Amino acid sequence: MRGLSRPVLRAGWCGRLWAPPRRALAASPPSPPAATSGALSPFDRRLKRKQKNWAALQAEPAKCDYLREEVGGRIADRVFDITRTFPLALDVGSGRGYIAQHLTKETVEKLVQVDVAENALKNAVETEIPTVKVVADEEFLPFKENTFDLVVSSLSLHWVNDLPKAFKEIHHVLKPDGVFIGAMFGGDTLYELRCSLQLAELEREGGFSPHVSPFTAVADLGHLLSRAGFNTLTVDTDEIQVNYPGLFEVMEDLQGMGESNCSWNRKPLLHRETMLAAAAIYRGQCLREMYGNSDGSVPATFQIYYMIGWKYHESQAKPAQRGSATVSFGDLAKIEGLISRGKK
Template identity: 75%
Template sequence: MLRRVESRRFWRLLGTPEISSGDGGRRQVTSGVPPSGGTVFRALNIFDRDLKRKQKNWAARLPEPMKFDYLKEEVGSRIADRIYDIARNFPLALDVGCGRGYIAQHLNKETVGRFFQTDIAENALKNSLGTDIPTVSVLADEEFLPFQENTFDLVVSSLSLHWVNDLPRALEQIHYVLKPDGVFVGAMFGGDTLYELRCSLQLAETEREGGFSPHISPFTAVNDLGHLLGRAGFNTLTVDTDEIQVNYPGMYELMEDLQGMGESNCSWNRKALLHRDTMLAAAAVYREMYGNEDGSVPATYQIYHMIGWKYHDSQARPAERGSATVSFGELGKLNNLMSQGKKSQ
């Protein structure tokens, strides 16, 4: 299936792990580490996590899972580029919600010494992509990381955190397992993801059934992401937004690919089935409102990229308020004097 991908970017500034063992020697989570400063668990239950695990396991068992990896591989490579931009090596790194290992395959052992990869889907871990970095696969939930405090030099996450029920807690867990001066580099789907599909389904369902149900999962707003990172304890934050547009032959091919990616909706309030007439109407609306001249239809994936550091005394800090020795007015006079000097030459 031929797909054409376009991308736009917007910037907005803003020792050895201990792993609990399960039955039969398979490593799995028994309890989560306490987030720094967190004493109350915020009980949110938006997504059916067991269903999401089944969806990801089903996708990983497909005869040709690489057929549907194009988006996750692209985002994984962009995260790797950001890691290469950081002028240091990372002896021990963690990938939270790794899937089939879409980040590790783009890194080398000169940059990352050892990689721990965690995911809720055991089949994704079993079918992980090859890499020259020594890796350890751990069956674990993003909200309950089974590692000690101050363990990893680098934590990464690609297109996984949008399915977490309690994102603030997950970010606190990531901050907890990072070493001081460690860095978190992640990416997750943003609020405008698949807006074409969402609008088409809502219009068709309203017209055919007199109302609509949510068929696209809710996403975090970019304005909230920087605040959540700061509240989790990260500093020197950077958040930027990518828009990746992929063209499909039609709406049904898009939905097939979403299922193959393991990205089907798992919200508790989802509607299990859509009437055939509603689906046909939605496909027609999609093509009419958003279709390209060649007959294909676009799908927009908005990607939030984030970078945050764990505090360390060696990090540069802003000067204290009121410590300046020159006012802005004097700086303006200095610029005028320099301009006059250049003219006199």
């Protein structure tokens, strides 16, 4: 686990990217089908767009970007680990360009940034890489098949209603031997906030409602990527802990990140007494000092899933056929014993 402290177009090459009319993009992102509360459509995508647009228009939008910049840098590190140059890359859910600011034009020659929030794209961080900005939904990428050499995504896909479809869209637009590198929030994200709110509601109101959105389990990610067509998969997890003065500062920064809850079954209003009780629980003034730090601050844990998947190409290494092994696992102990005797 790592910690953070809360801190105070080029037109010449974009014509080749667009898909046929079946994927045509309107002036604004396509409206999702009418959704109701339920497992198939857990999120209000229109509300999420409004939240991200609001966050991007704040006087100091970068004030709450510390987590996104940190994860964007770690995505860029994974791109640098691949010793090749990517002529054309796509950033899905780019926001204000949290990955692009860490990349170089020697690694990525051209970049397309896609986000559902137009204000985030308008206020994107300057980068040395030539970019095109496109307003589109992550579930409906308006690009031709086999277009991009690299697709990246940082802290965006946990808000899509149909994650398997989003992975298939990414696989569709990747070239053979292209790679997808992404990051999304995991299931243990903000467990301190979730538990404090639930305990406070149980005490003050006799029941509780979800205030933190549902997240994908890490055990499901590999299966979903494989179903979408990716191979040579890598999935790993990390945790980033940020220390805040209190619960209200946690919620303020989440709003500034555009990460407020947009679940259809969210509770629209929390009573003042419940919020004060949750803040006390969070700080550790009751219930045996559950989460509070010795300096009076409170931690917020963000679990991050990182994933890497490749689109198949015949040049890629292939696994050996089943049953073709010449040494069994049972022989490994014998080999280790021979090596030990040889050292003696």
